[in-house]
Amino acid sequence: MLHLHSLTKNFGKQVAVDGLEFYVPAGQIVGLLGPNGAGKTTTLKMLTGMLAPTSGTATLCGHDLLTEPIEVKRKVGFVPESGAVYESLTGLEYLEMVAALYGIPSEAARIRIKQFLAFFDLGFDVLSEKLLGAYSKGMRRKVVITSGLLHNPPLVFFDEPLDGLDANAAVGFKALLQSLARDGHTIVYSSHILDVVERVCDRVIIIDKGRLLLDGKPEELVVSHGSGTLERLFTQVTGGGELERRAEDFAKTFAK
Amino acid sequence: MTANTDPHATLRRLFLTLFLRGRSPLGGKKEKAPTSLHQKLTWTLLLYAALGFVVLVFLRQPLFGYAAYLHSMTFVFIGMFVASSSGEVLFCREEADILLHRPITPKALLWAKVRVMVEVSLWLAGAFNLAGLMGGYFAMEHGLRFVIVHVVSTALLALFTAGCVVMVYLLCLKLFGRERLESLMTLTQMLVAIAFVLAGQLPNLLQSANLKVSASAWWVALIPPAWFAGLDDALAGQASLASWRLAALSLVVTALTTWLAFGRLAEGYQQGLQTMNETKGWVRATPSGRPLLHRIVSLPPLSWWLRDPVTRASFLMTIRYLVRDRDVKLRVYPTLAPYLILPIIYFLQGQGKPSGSLAAAAMAATLGLLPIVVQTLLQHSNQWQASEIFRRAPLAGPGSLYDGCQRAVVFMLVLPILSILAVVAGLSRGDPTLWMLLLPGLIAIPVTGLLPLGRGWVPPLSQPLDESKSVRQGFQLVGAMLGSMLLGGLVVLARHLGVITGFLLVEMGVVAVAYVFLRRSLFRSPWPEENG
Structure with a gap:
């Protein structure tokens, strides 16, 4: 379903993604983890055609990223971290616009949008009358998630999808991911919320400085490294081991 | 906006809506928030229409001089509009996360944006030329023919102007590379604005020559608005050889610009958008x-x-x-x-x-x-x-x-x-x-x-x-x-x-x-x- 072949991205002299190579079969939920600046978002942007790789390529749903970019985009859904939308459109106008870009007929799009509204507990009146600029962060995130899934893509990339969602919406969303995976959808889930990743994902890939550090089932990795939790494993392999002591030292600088 | 499965029509409607409503209104309901740009556009069109009455002073001049004045002022107005809005419209950074991962080609995206710019340019041109067209209709020998030809030549001028600006950006992208595009954009836009102001000095040249400028003056061929005035003169005026030469120039140059900007160089547009989307790993503020x-x-x-x-x-x-x-x-x-x-x-x-x-x-x-x-x-x-x-x-x-x-x-x-x-x-x-x-x-x-x-x-x-x-x-x-x-x-x-x-x-x-x-x-x- 997703196969990276030495995917590399340089920004000038800086190597953001360094020959990344892995394979994800259909129906798997993969957590893509890494500290800030590890290259997660850059990888996702390359895989969705938003950035051109410096070298290497990837195969997504049987299509080559470099030679068949439009076919790849048709099969892929992406929920970016930024949550950017056109703020002067209403939620409905925005989603109908996105549906049209994927060639979904307007009637079918309207039905699909209503299904998402029901799932996210959003009112149709709000969606059709209020401009996106006036939405709360959580409502906007729901619209962005909907826009990424509207065309029923077999492969979906999520970049910090829970940011802004309330607890109920987050629980529902996690259940949705697992159901989608059971139905054969492949999901790549990038996040810093490690306990969610641990619970939701079948497999985690940890990268740092653009390189693959670890790849495997969360429970197996935790056991093999003797870490106890995914969070401890993460700090262990990404050099964050001394954070607690540093935090204590820093807190002392606040003392009057 | 209503849903339509044609991506080209969808994009065109999207960018027109964004132009009319603005990209980030303060929020609120659809019918309340974004009225300001509508109002501004209405007032701007009225202002342009009022400015257009000035051209009636030149109504007794030969058709070429009259058309040259109309086209030069239109060229400045449209040029300044396209130059000032093109950077924001063509390379909007926030847009990358919304559109770049959708199944649309860079050419379709570019064409939809330019089409809206040309469309709005034509509104402005239409408002400014309204009085001049009416004056020409009543005062000229072949009034109706002049109106029809002038509308066509103005549309060509708008396409040429938008094409020029897009071509300049895409050429910069091709010649200087993606890495330097961002720093070049400001300079490019400044130079384009200056070029339009200077090209708009044609009326001053006409005035200083007591408006006895004819299509046969050699230097007229150096000024873009004069090409389109030549088209007017060739089809509705004297139809001299010099006018036909200028008319041919207007058609050839517009076709060439359009082909270069939206055909040959359009593929580079995606590179530009991707560059805008790159988060530079570690950007030094400014060296030292x-x-x-x-x-x-x-x-x-x-x-x-x-x-x-x-x-x-x-x-x-x-x-x-x-x-x-x-x-x-x-x-x-x-x-x-x-x-x-x-x-x-x-x-x-x-x-x-x-x-x-x-x-x-x-x-x-x-x-x-x-x-x-x-x-x-x-x-x-x-x-x-x-x-x-x-x-x-x-x-x-x-x-x-x-x-x-x-x-x-x-x-x-x-x-x-x-x-x-x-x-x-x-x-x-x-x-x-x-x-x-x-x-x-x-x-x-x-x-x-x-x-x-x-x-x-x-x-x-x-x-x-x-x-x-x-x-x-x-x-x-x-x-x-x-x-x-x-x-x-x-x-x-x-x-x-x-x-x-x-x-x-x-x-x-x-x-x-x-x-x-x-x-x-x-x-x-x-x-x-x-x-x-």
């Missing part, structure tokens, strides 16, 4: 820029001038945005280009002519507006929500922040531009008494920067970008321009009456009082109402 700026600010006289820490912080922030921020640069510098070019044109045109004093006064009037124009532009930013930090700080009002921004404008833009103009004027060896006429505009500068235009006395970069296109702000700037022109007229009158010294003394007194009053009001002003 920070220490240099800090050193300058910590030394006299700037350290004396910026004693207040809040004023200094606002000064530094404004300068950093003027140097680094792509959106601020794209709005400020191209807007400044005419302010740099027009005074030089006025001044050089005025040399040794009776109209010289008026030219000098016009130059002063233009310069007098500079601080308030820039200050108003700097009120707005894509990152306006970050200005919440100012309200959270223990400050009674925005006075010091506004003051710091004003000082940055004077230091970074007004003084350098005045210096350049002084050098140009000095090299021109003109009449030194004309210099006296410049003084009133310069004396007024400290006060014009304090005028509470736009949203009033607000911190820099604290207002949404689309607010900068509001009708109120447009009218305020037109009002400031009229006031400035009035000052220029008074100066000429004072010189004519031989009381210029007295006039200057009175003006200095008025400016001093106004300055004290405005500064006192500024530092007492409370926080304005919050956005959103």
Whole structure:
């Protein structure tokens, strides 16, 4: 379903993604983890055609990223971290616009949008009358998630999808991911919320400085490294081991 | 917007909606929030239609001269519109996360954006040409034919103009590479704006030649609007060989520009969008820029001038945005280009002519507006929500922040531009008494920067970008321009009456009082109402 072949991205002299190579079969939920600046978002942007790789390529749903970019985009859904939308459109106008870009007929799009509204507990009146600029962060995130899934893509990339969602919406969303995976959808889930990743994902890939550090089932990795939790494993392999002591030292600088 | 499965139509409708509503209104309901741009567009079209009546003065001229005047003014108006909006429309950074991962080709995206720009250009052109077309219909021998041909040639002119701007951007992308595109965009947009202003000088050439310019003059072939006037003349006027030559040139050049911009170079557009989307891993602010700026600010006289820490912080922030921020640069510098070019044109045109004093006064009037124009532009930013930090700080009002921004404008833009103009004027060896006429505009500068235009006395970069296109702000700037022109007229009158010294003394007194009053009001002003 997703196969990276030495995917590399340089920004000038800086190597953001360094020959990344892995394979994800259909129906798997993969957590893509890494500290800030590890290259997660850059990888996702390359895989969705938003950035051109410096070298290497990837195969997504049987299509080559470099030679068949439009076919790849048709099969892929992406929920970016930024949550950017056109703020002067209403939620409905925005989603109908996105549906049209994927060639979904307007009637079918309207039905699909209503299904998402029901799932996210959003009112149709709000969606059709209020401009996106006036939405709360959580409502906007729901619209962005909907826009990424509207065309029923077999492969979906999520970049910090829970940011802004309330607890109920987050629980529902996690259940949705697992159901989608059971139905054969492949999901790549990038996040810093490690306990969610641990619970939701079948497999985690940890990268740092653009390189693959670890790849495997969360429970197996935790056991093999003797870490106890995914969070401890993460700090262990990404050099964050001394954070607690540093935090204590820093807190002392606040003392009057 | 309604759903339609044709991606091209969807994109076109999307960009037209965004143009009419603005990209980031303050929120609210669909029917309430984004009226300002509609209003502004309506008022702009009415203003253009009113300006179009001026062309009737030239109605008795041969068709070529008449059409050349119409086309040159249309060229300037459309050119300035396309040049000022193209950077924001073509390379909107926030758009990448919304559209770049959708199944649309870069060509479709580019074409949809350009189509909307051409469409709006045609509205502007239509409004400006309305009076001229009516005049031509009633006064010319083949009135109806002229109207039809002129509408077609104006549409071609709009396509040519938009094509030129897009082609310049894409050529820059191809020649200088993706890495340097961002820094080149501001310069490109400035140069394009200057080119349109200079090309719009055709009416002045026509006037100085007593409007006896014909299609056969060799130099006419160098001025783009004349090609399209040639098309008018060939099909509805004299149909001379020279007119046909110009007409052929207009068709060939438009076709070539369109093919280059939207065909051959369009593939590079995706590269440009991807470049905008790249987060540079570790971007150095400006090579050695920070220490240099800090050193300058910590030394006299700037350290004396910026004693207040809040004023200094606002000064530094404004300068950093003027140097680094792509959106601020794209709005400020191209807007400044005419302010740099027009005074030089006025001044050089005025040399040794009776109209010289008026030219000098016009130059002063233009310069007098500079601080308030820039200050108003700097009120707005894509990152306006970050200005919440100012309200959270223990400050009674925005006075010091506004003051710091004003000082940055004077230091970074007004003084350098005045210096350049002084050098140009000095090299021109003109009449030194004309210099006296410049003084009133310069004396007024400290006060014009304090005028509470736009949203009033607000911190820099604290207002949404689309607010900068509001009708109120447009009218305020037109009002400031009229006031400035009035000052220029008074100066000429004072010189004519031989009381210029007295006039200057009175003006200095008025400016001093106004300055004290405005500064006192500024530092007492409370926080304005919050956005959103």
